[in-house]
Amino acid sequence: MATNRTEQYGLHLWEPGDDFLREEFNENFSRLDLSARVVSGSYTGNGAAGQHIELGFWPASVLAAREDGEITVSLSRTGYGGLALRDRPVKLSVNDQDTVVAVDPSGFTVFSRESSNQSPRGNQSGVRYHFLAVQG
Template identity: 30%
Template structure:
């Protein structure tokens, strides 16, 4: 039997007068095998960590992601929805905020019909930035104002996009 053992792993150290015992060799070999396996696992973990670190370093910085997000948000936007007319008198207006600068909007009544007659006027249509919808400039039915759509109640002969309790659909593009 060994009379001394190593400091770090407790492996057998024999002196000249010690007798050799096979089980001591087997125990030492098992300890060495376990230590080598731990070392191999640690190296594999370090390699995986280095690979992950390199992958993360290759990703875009947050400022680059923010810049790209801003660029995407500046592309065409769309919003669709409904509103209920609130105008009871000629010239009553309602402003519908879109949350982005509007370039064009399409407004229709819920039934989608546009039965035009000289006595009924316009009940829906396309509104462009700088080109309000209406039969004449004195009676605008809808216009774009920055990031909002403004709709008006006008005399029946002109039409209306803001008649009391009438539901309208809109789609706005920016």
């Protein structure tokens, strides 16, 4: 059996002479599997009203921005990205049509509506965006 545990995750640590138990390894792997995971990547907007970005997990937060770093132009109320949390999407206003980025159980969705100057543009056709997603 392991003599010690790590401070942060409580993983088993073995000293010379300790016996190894399969259960301890399995417990370590289970704890690591539940720990925070950070994924970064990019996508290219397709111009549709919405585009789902599949991550394979439900992120606690997603930060998305245009490749040039633009997130929001506050004077024109045009949104190109932002920090979305579970149950707290990035919106330009309380209007659901103004959602820019929303987190969901398998990733996140970005939205575009280019019919006016005051609109979400998180999925502009041909525009490259970068994101950082944290599982928690």
